[in-house]
Every structure is written in C-alpha cells, then in structure tokens.
Amino acid sequence: MSTLGADPVAAAWRDRLQAAANAAIASPRFRRFAARFTLTRPIARRRAKAVFDLVSGFVYSQVLLACVRLDLLSVLAEGPLSEEALRLRIGLPAEGLQRLIDAAIALQLLARCRDGRLQLGSVGAPIAGDPGIAALIEHHALFYADLRDPVALLRDGARADGELARYWPYCANRAGTGFAPERIAAYSQLMSTSQSLIASEVLDAWSMRRHRRVLDVGGGDGTFLTAVATRWPHLDGFLFDLPPVAERAAARFAAHGLGTRTVVVGGSFLRDPLPLGADLVTLIRVLHDHDDASVMTVLRAARAALPADGQVLIAEPMSATPGAESVGDAYFGFYLLAMGRGRPRTPARIGELLLAAGFTRPRLIPTAMPMQTSVMVADAASRSS
Secondary structure (H helix, E strand, O other), rough: OOOOOHHHHHHHHHHHHHHHHHHHHOOHHHHHHHHOOOOOOOHHHHHHHHHHHHHHHEEEEEHHHHHHHHHHHHHHOOOOOOHHEEEHHHOOOHHHHHHHHHHHOOOOOOEEOOOOOEEEEOHHHHHHHHHHHHHHHHHHHHHHHHHHOOOHHHHOOOOOOOHHHHHOOOOOOOOOOOOHHHHHHHHHHHHHHHHHHHHHHHHHHHHOOOEEEEEEEEOOOOHHHHHHHHHHHEEEEEEEOOOHHHHHHHHHHOOOOOOOOOEEEOOOOOOOOOOOOOOOOOOOOOOOHHHHHHHHHHHHHHHHHOOOEEEEEEEOOOOOOOOOOOHHHHHHHHHHHOOOOOOOOOHHHHHHHHOOOOEEEHHHHHHHOOOOEEEEEEOOOOOOO
C-alpha cells in the first residue's frame, strides 16, 4: 500500500509493525503455535491454504481446462447424470474420470446430488452458462506455453514467435495489412465472445441517452457497438478498426439490421485520423494493449475527433482495483507482457494520460463488477481553450 501523502510517523510505525508480523509468521515455531492455539488456529489454516492454493494453482487451472475440453460442464448443464452415464458421454476411462470428478468436486466445479448423481457446482454453473468464459479458458493454453519460463519472459520480454504474440497479429503488424483470414477470424471471435461479458457492465454503468453518435475505436467485429445500438435505438454509430477486422464488423451490422445506423471505417488509430461526427468515443479494452506513447496517440486522435461537448469512455480492467488487484496486476500484467506490449494502468495513471491529451475531468464510474471491467469518462476540452 502506498504511503504517499500519509502521516510519516504513522506510516513508519505501520512499516515496523508489518515487519515484526512478517518475522513472526516466517518463524516455524510461531506457525506451530498459531496452528495449535484456539484463537489463532482459523487464521493459520486460512493462510496455509492460501499459500498452498498459490503454489498449486497451475494444477487447478489444468483441471478446469480438462473440464472445458471434455465438455463436462456443458453436458451436466443439461441435468444431473450418474458417473456411468457421464463416462459414456465424455469418453474417459473410469479411473481417469474418477480422478477428474474428485478434483472438480474439490474445486466446486461439480457437486453430488443426494442420490449420488453428479451436477454442476457453485463455481462450475456460471462457467457452463457463459460460452465466453469457456473460450477464454481454452485460449489460456497459449498463455500457459508463454509462461513456461516466467523468468525468461521477465528478463527478455515476449518473443516474436511466442504463442500470444502470434495469436494477436496486430502486436507485430500495426499497419493491419497482410493478415491471414483464419488468424483474423480466430482472434476476432475470441474478442467478440469475451467482449460480450463486459458490454452490459459498461452500458449499465454509463447512460448513453444524452449522446447522439458513438465512435467505437478498435471496436473489433462490432459486438460492443451492436449492444449499444440495441439498447439505445436513437443512437447511430461509427466503428473504426484495422481494415480486415472492420470488414467483419460491417457483416455483423448488416446481419443485425444495423447497416443504416452504422458506418464502418478501416484504418489504424496509430496512423490515421478518426472520423468526425460522434460526440462519444469509446475505447473498450484498447488502452491496456499499448505502451504510453501509443496510448497518447489514440487519445489525442480521439480528442481531435470530438466536438467541444464530446466525451471519451474507457473500459478495461485496471490496476490497483480494490478487491481485484490480482486480476489487474498479476493476470493482465503477465498476459500483456506475453502479448508483447501494453500494461495494466491505475485509474490515476489513465487520468494523467487523459489530461495530457487535452481532456478534462477524468473520473471513475462505478461498475457492478470492477474485477471484470472499470469505466472512466472524461470531457473534451473546449475548442477555444
């Protein structure tokens, strides 16, 4: 925890107390005492479990991956099954299935009915009910490969032939030309599936009733803008993304009957000006994919495209989010490193970048699930200022 701006004497005492507590916890003798003493035993057990969960978390993630790859959760979403019926559905030998069942029950992915049949557990149910989560779990197989040697990743950075760097082709090719269609389809589908998870969060947090036209920059295949247009029928929209991706967005809008309300523009926001005419620019999970220099480029482009009464909306997981620090700083910190560029940023840092780009009044908008996404909004400064 930062002590900037705090009373220096109180901060010094807190540091001393924390050091003393750490020294005690590190002592095997103290840990044995804490595990036996009635008042400290529950705390000691919780901490011991937290340490073991951190050490063994890679096993848990692989159990989850096995459940997804075998369609175990989606099969049980249809209703409880006996072990034998489940074995016939997923094709595992009895011994292997038993080990997976035991592990999945321990992780609350599965649970047993009173009659012994298997059903979804409290953790497995939301995964089975959302195909976007399953897609991300499957995608993580690439991430695991890049994390095989985390020290090398930290020392040398992402390799150009790394799994995530190759999966996200725009990391190495910012011009957006020469992409193989199958690569575009793969990452666009993942973006679309995962973006559906946060679209409702953003739209619940920020009313677009006051806006006239939305420009979604880096909008992928149009999943977010489709959600915007569906919820707010008075709004028209622009989508700006790399040309081969923008083509997919045009097809989506046509399929949803939004062709007359949306304009798709292909280009690179790192090189090309953004289209004029919108009073709200949205950047949904865009900034954290880029370094500070690129972020300043896109924010300045957004500012130049907006009228004096316009606004910019940024939505992405942010660093130092209370209760979700492990998501922003651990998960996304390493994911973006493996991708080859970008980093999670605190709301304060994003606010600094917004101000430097010419925006005013950057503020954090509360969301129902800040672990999933945080939302910041800023106003365009007056053209005459």
